[in-house]
Amino acid sequence: MLRVGLTGGIGCGKSRVAGLFASLGAPVLDADTLNRELQTPGHDLYAAIVDRFGPGILDARGHLDRGALRSRIFADPAERQALEALVHPAVEAAIEQRLAALPETTPYAVIVVPLLFEAGWEARFDHVVVVHCEPGEQIARVTQRDGRSSAEVEAILEVQMNPDERRRRGDSEILNTEQTSDAELANQVAERDTALRELATTIRSRVENRPPNS
Incomplete structure (x- = not known):
């Protein structure tokens, strides 16, 4: 494939x-869709992001406040790199898992x-x-x-x-x-x-x- x-x-x-x-x-797999899914409560990536960036990036429901997180990473390249170091491996692993589940005959x-x-x-x-x-x-x-x-x-x-x-x-x-x-x-x-x-x-x-x- x-x-x-x-x-x-x-x-x-x-x-x-x-x-x-x-x-x-x-x-079709969408890395952004998988990323959003993995950043919801209950997923390891969510926990890792909160641990790294602190509770200040959470909204009142305990979900990631994407606006707050976006402001952090755009203001500081080191923060962006730290987030990418967490996100990329998690999303890549999810993509691999989804691809492995496809039929072998998939072109x-x-x-x-x-x-x-x-x-x-x-x-x-x-x-x-x-x-x-x-x-x-x-x-x-x-x-x-x-x-x-x-x-x-x-x-x-x-x-x-x-x-x-x-x-x-x-x-x-x-x-x-x-x-x-x-x-x-x-x-x-x-x-x-x-x-x-x-x-x-x-x-x-x-x-x-x-x-x-x-």
């Missing part, structure tokens, strides 16, 4: 593209990782698809979607990889600009799905036909 990483900057439309892959029958699975390159995770994937749009479009989409200010979104973009560098490091690209119609986006995903299924078949055939002890 091919492991396909799906990444892109904030507001580029990763969730929309992931949904199109899912509609074509590809299993490929898509794992959505927003900060894939920033986290140094590219070696964990057989193929990385980058969803791209222009920075101005990212700011406009996120301010409208999340109600954040332009300054807040720009601060997030500052800690994310340069879009051109992300595109250079990816194996393939899906454009999701303002000029991209719904049909064009679906066609791009369908073409990538076909290519990934063909690649999975080729690799599986090579493995099955490999001489013993080679």
